[in-house]
């Protein structure tokens with residue numbers, strides 16, 4: 001058992017115990033170091049007309065024997081409500097820049113059938129704006145809509161905004177009333193296209209900025225005072241973000257300010273590493289090591305935003321698609337349907353821990369995609385529904401929502417994530433660029449973050465030990481001269497016998513987060529064990 005000395009000053013630590021044979025680590029929660037509130041929208045969701053995400057997971061139709069409210073599937077909406085899902089992004093993804101919202105409103109029997117060019121499936125348009133709003137109401141989530149820039153027009157976007165938010169008696173608001181909703185919808189978040197450097201129109205940064213400014217000219221004017229925020233499409237690679245901001249600043253009336261941008265979307269980060277269930281240990285560790293790459297991209301994005309706004313205007317980072325993407329077929333009714341293992345859930349937990357280190361700089365993050373697609377939270381087939389391990393990761397991390405992020409330092413045993421041989425050449429090149437040519441990425445076995453709840457009576461510390469066989473003994477230290485003492489608390493855990501374990505429609509309960517159990521902890525610091533491949537949420541009561 002190593003000896004733990006309390007640091008005399010906040011940032012000084014005794015010799016790291018992690019060099020010895022005992023797997024031990026220290027998590028120092030710097031009591032006075034507030035990083036800003038963790039926006040609840042960091043726990044956001046993303047749905048697209050792709051595979052089985054919408055039909056039959058969100059929409060089953062009024063005549064269905066599957067329990068529904070006006071056609072909206074109940075069990076999935078209720079599952080989202082239980083984890084306080086804060087927001088849902090819709091209708092895409094690539095599909096958004098093909099979508100014409102008028103196809104999806106009015107009597108359902110007369111809506112046109114269209115072809116989804118991106119995801120190779122027919123589109124019945126039975127699920128449109130009003131149905132999506134119904135789903136949001138039932139799940140308690142805020143809507144986040146994406147305008148069609150790639151194949152649409154500012155006029156079409158303006159009409160959609162008016163259809164949703166218009167208050168005056170106009171043709172469009174009368175249409176909304178005829179479709180059952182006389183009152184305006186409360187849609188705050190709107191993105192001006194999706195991945196416009198690619199499937200959203202293949203723009204370059206300057207052309208996109210000009211198009212962005214053109215859209216926002218009209219949308220902003222209409223939305224004045226209407227509680228509306230716009231999300232611009234950014235990119236991690238190259239100098240897209242710089243060129244976008246520079247072009248915005250060159251507008252004749254910019255007056256040195258980036259106008260009409262509330263969030264910069266940093267599309268889109270997909271972890272990818274080996275098979276969905278039969279991954280190797282090397283691939284397993286690489287997935288976790290590559291969180292570092294995302295972290296670096298986020299740091300760069302934050303610096304670019306600070307540079308171009310000179311701290312005058314607030315632009316949040318919107319990581320509005322993220323998750324793990326396994327090699328599965330993309331098109332048809334089951335496009336991008338992939339299994340979901342404990343590995344995926346732990347990866348989500350460790351990614352959340354990393355995001356919390358950005359405090360309030362990240363204004364939203366939307367895991368891709370909520371149902372039946374990529375890193376889903378639930379699978380559905382007919383009446384069956386299975387919550388995935390990733391759902392339980394969201395459940396476990398709920399106490400962080402809207403809580404104040406506290407700077408958290410982790411001293412942990414490390415490993416060197418090696419780029420697995422199997423990853424595609426293009427991805428290898430991308431990784432090599434970000435690692436400075438190294439084929440490996442050092443990373444920690446333990447990840448952690450901490451936040452202080454609104455009443456300042458509880459601190460939530462989330463710990464993830466990704467080691468495959470060994471527990472880690474962690475000293476949790478509420479560090480700082482004024483740090484309060486802990487007086488017990490609760491603990492929840494997420495684990496299983498193997499990181500390859502999964503929840504399926506036939507075996508839906510293999511993995512789930514445990515119910516809260518009392519935690520024996522006291523004082524400013526305590527030692528606590530995290531078993532191998534386990535995530536834990538400690539909710540500590542403060543004196």
Ligand code: AHR
Pocket residue numbers: 048092093094095194195268321368369374
């Ligand atoms: O989530 C699947 C696709 O990935 C989205 O449509 C697109 O935005 C991204 O490239």
